[in-house]
Amino acid sequence: QKEVEQNSGPLSVPEGAIASLNCTYSDRVSQSFFWYRQYSGKSPELIMSIYSNGDKEDGRFTAQLNKASQYVSLLIRDSQPSDSATYLCAVNWGNQFYFGTGTSLTVIP
Amino acid sequence: DGGITQSPKYLFRKEGQNVTLSCEQNLNHDAMYWYRQDPGQGLRLIYYSQIVNDFQKGDIAEGYSVSREKKESFPLTVTSAQKNPTAFYLCASSISGNTIYFGEGSWLTVV
Numbered sequence A: 001q002k003e004v005e006q007n008s009g010p011l012s013v014p015e016g017a018i019a020s021l022n023c024t025y026s027d028r029v030s031q032s033f034f035w036y037r038q039y040s041g042k043s044p045e046l047i048m049s050i051y052s053n054g055d056k057e058d059g060r061f062t063a064q065l066n067k068a069s070q071y072v073s074l075l076i077r078d079s080q081p082s083d084s085a086t087y088l089c090a091v092n093w094g095n096q097f098y099f100g101t102g103t104s105l106t107v108i109p
Numbered sequence B: 001d002g003g004i005t006q007s008p009k010y011l012f013r014k015e016g017q018n019v020t021l022s023c024e025q026n027l028n029h030d031a032m033y034w035y036r037q038d039p040g041q042g043l044r045l046i047y048y049s050q051i052v053n054d055f056q057k058g059d060i061a062e063g064y065s066v067s068r069e070k071k072e073s074f075p076l077t078v079t080s081a082q083k084n085p086t087a088f089y090l091c092a093s094s095i096s097g098n099t100i101y102f103g104e105g106s107w108l109t110v111v
Helices: none
Strands: A004-006 A011-014 A019-025 A032-038 A045-050 A054-058 A061-066 A071-076 A085-093 A096-099 A103-108 B004-007 B010-013 B019-025 B031-037 B043-051 B054-057 B064-066 B076-078 B087-094 B100-102 B106-110
Touching: A004 A085, A011 A019, A019 A032, A019 A085, A019 A103, A032 A061, A032 A071, A045 A054, A045 A061, A045 A071, A071 A085, A096 B043, B004 B087, B010 B019, B019 B031, B019 B087, B019 B106, B043 B064
Parallel strands: A011 A103, B010 B106
Antiparallel strands: A004 A019, A019 A071, A032 A045, A032 A085, A054 A061, A061 A071, A085 A096, A085 A103, B004 B019, B019 B076, B031 B043, B031 B087, B043 B054, B064 B076, B087 B100, B087 B106
16 A cells, blocks of 8 residues: 655744645655645646655755655745645656645745 | 646536546646545545556546547546545646646536
């Protein structure tokens, strides 16, 4: 059984703070990991992908992957009210993608 | 513009009726997927297809059917056998398991 686990939240941070979102997965075989942002009533949009252990930075976003611990995280620096959304972690196993239930983030002005 | 187009955006189904959701992509992606999302829930895989004329059941395929006659198209039929079809349906595509991209989604409501 392949599972992707996320803390559903809600997570609240003040504007300008760092938001930290976490995800664990059940199968060591996976090689590809993704973070998506989903606004209420909209479809998910890709934020970042990460394939190797370590950190990957893109603007205010940093994805961190630790395959030994089966853990992937997303840091959002200088959080803005427009970052308020649900963040989905996705893991690719073979040709299938498995999604966590998402973490709801609210950035308070 | 390249992308994934789903239609209709909103659809209402009467009891005992079959309805079909359209999904078209012009990204030249091999793989296509259908997910269902219920309020406050994650995405659950209904069906996926890696190549034309071939598709596999996902975790919640009962009450749904698909076809893949063209690379660009992957329609989903919600049959009368699906007893609780009210949900947000997402079509997606990828290049052989690489990054997955989503259409804008279709809202289905039973009336």
